[in-house]
Amino acid sequence: MPSTADIQAGLAEILEEVAGVTPADATPEKSFTEDLDVDSLSMVEIATAVEDKFGVAIPDDELANIKTVGDAMSYIEKNQ
Amino acid sequence: MSTIELQEGTPGARILGLGAYRPRRRVTNDELAQVMDTNDEWIQSRVGIAERRWASEDETLVEMAVAAGGKALAASGLAPDEVDLVILASASLQAPIPGIGPQVAHRLGIPRPGAFDLNAGCAGFCYALGVANDAIRSGSSRNALVVGVERLTDVTDQTDRGTAVIFADGAGAAVIGASDEPGIGPVAWGSDGDQYSAIEIAAGRSTMTMAGQAVYRWATTKLTATLEEAMAKAGVTAADIDVFAPHQANLRIVESMTKKLGFGPDTAIARDIVQSGNTSAASVPLALTALMESGEAKSGDLALVLGYGAGLTFAGQVIRLP
Ligand SMILES: CC(C)(COP(=O)(O)OP(=O)(O)OC[C@H]1O[C@@H](n2cnc3c(N)ncnc32)[C@H](O)[C@@H]1OP(=O)(O)O)[C@@H](O)C(=O)NCCC(=O)NCCS
Numbered sequence: 001m002p003s004t005a006d007i008q009a010g011l012a013e014i015l016e017e018v019a020g021v022t023p024a025d026a027t028p029e030k031s032f033t034e035d036l037d038v039d040s041l042s043m044v045e046i047a048t049a050v051e052d053k054f055g056v057a058i059p060d061d062e063l064a065n066i067k068t069v070g071d072a073m074s075y076i077e078k079n080q
Numbered sequence: 081m082s083t084i085e086l087q088e089g090t091p092g093a094r095i096l097g098l099g100a101y102r103p104r105r106r107v108t109n110d111e112l113a114q115v116m117d118t119n120d121e122w123i124q125s126r127v128g129i130a131e132r133r134w135a136s137e138d139e140t141l142v143e144m145a146v147a148a149g150g151k152a153l154a155a156s157g158l159a160p161d162e163v164d165l166v167i168l169a170s171a172s173l174q175a176p177i178p179g180i181g182p183q184v185a186h187r188l189g190i191p192r193p194g195a196f197d198l199n200a201g202c203a204g205f206c207y208a209l210g211v212a213n214d215a216i217r218s219g220s221s222r223n224a225l226v227v228g229v230e231r232l233t234d235v236t237d238q239t240d241r242g243t244a245v246i247f248a249d250g251a252g253a254a255v256i257g258a259s260d261e262p263g264i265g266p267v268a269w270g271s272d273g274d275q276y277s278a279i280e281i282a283a284g285r286s287t288m289t290m291a292g293q294a295v296y297r298w299a300t301t302k303l304t305a306t307l308e309e310a311m312a313k314a315g316v317t318a319a320d321i322d323v324f325a326p327h328q329a330n331l332r333i334v335e336s337m338t339k340k341l342g343f344g345p346d347t348a349i350a351r352d353i354v355q356s357g358n359t360s361a362a363s364v365p366l367a368l369t370a371l372m373e374s375g376e377a378k379s380g381d382l383a384l385v386l387g388y389g390a391g392l393t394f395a396g397q398v399i400r401l402p
Contacts, residue, residue: 039125041293041330041332044293044297044300047297060293060294060297
């Protein structure tokens with residue numbers, strides 16, 4: 001099982017790759033759309049990258065509830 | 081007991097000529113912003129469209145198909161009576177009976193061909209190309225005309241900004257004939273009918289609804305394998321591809337596919353959506369003719385094409401440009 005820090009680092013990597021977010025900015029309290037300028041279509045790409053990397057499924061209706069980096073981290077932790 | 085005889089086919093088929101028809105009226109994003117709650121910045125960044133063409137009343141499906149088909153015939157060098165198969169791909173017929181393939185053939189002076197309509201949504205042109213290729217190779221047809229034509233504005237709810245800013249009108253066509261050297265590779269096609277309602281005109285309704293994010297996710301994850309299958313079946317790799325012309329649904333889907341496939345630096349990528357919007361079954365031939373007119377693609381180039389959309393359906397192949 002990856003640690004919380006591993007999950008945060010893995011997510012930061014995906015955010016950088018998909019949406020050009022500086023890894024240091026990918027902290028739990030940040031909102032994807034408000035703070036990190038990630039739009040709804042990039043969110044879809046982030047979701048599919050997370051699915052591949054962490055082996056979790058994120059259906060569209062669950063994705064709609066993931067607003068912050070912290071939301072994504074706890075979703076991954078719970079569903080792994 | 082008598083046996084059934086078969087027709088002699090040909091080793092391969094190839095595209096002999098392409099043609100396109102773009103409606104006269106250009107509609108910019110700023111024009112749309114005057115009548116609905118949208119803006120140029122959103123449309124350009126989410127979908128990549130700068131302007132699209134909308135058909136006027138006289139630019140009917142039949143008129144546009146005849147215009148594009150006539151150009152493809154002229155480019156092919158064939159006389160109309162040498163064509164014996166017409167496949168018309170469209171998803172925006174206002175009345176399902178009759179199909180318009182026979183009428184389009186008649187208007188082009190093609191005498192009594194096999195003619196029918198094919199509805200595979202935005203995958204229609206590539207499905208039709210696959211069927212025509214096999215018809216010629218098996219000896220059922222000598223030369224075929226394939227047309228993709230849409231008036232999506234007829235089936236779009238102009239108050240639904242999720243679709244109204246995207247869908248547009250136009251026609252594209254190809255004439256296909258026999259050749260010793262194959263110019264059309266095996267089709268990689270399929271469907272995901274569990275998602276039938278992702279893009280639909282529900283029974284009794286007259287306009288289309290689309291689950292945009294679900295389709296976006298499907299297109300950016302599931303279709304790379306189809307593109308790879310089309311190349312593998314044709315015995316080529318991404319490094320061999322001169323032109324990549326996928327269905328023009330969203331520029332970000334085009335870019336995502338391009339990134340995943342890893343073409344060489346010189347591969348021309350079709351971005352006709354910027355000027356044409358999403359024209360469903362017409363988008364692939366419109367994109368190919370645009371690239372040839374601009375000089376980015378040339379005769380003899382190897383192109384990878386892909387259609388995908390309502391159904392959900394998908395079809396791709398490797399082709400040699402005429
Ligand atoms: C259609 C598509 C562009 C919509 O993008 P999306 O990000 O999913 O759009 P959403 O409906 O989630 O809306 C996102 C935001 O943009 C807004 N928005 C939607 N349409 C808008 C428009 N035309 N103009 C301005 N804003 C718009 C929404 O209100 C929403 O704002 P909010 O986050 O403040 O609530 C996109 O989903 C797509 O291209 N999907 C693939 C479609 C496809 O390939 N189809 C194949 C057809 S053959």
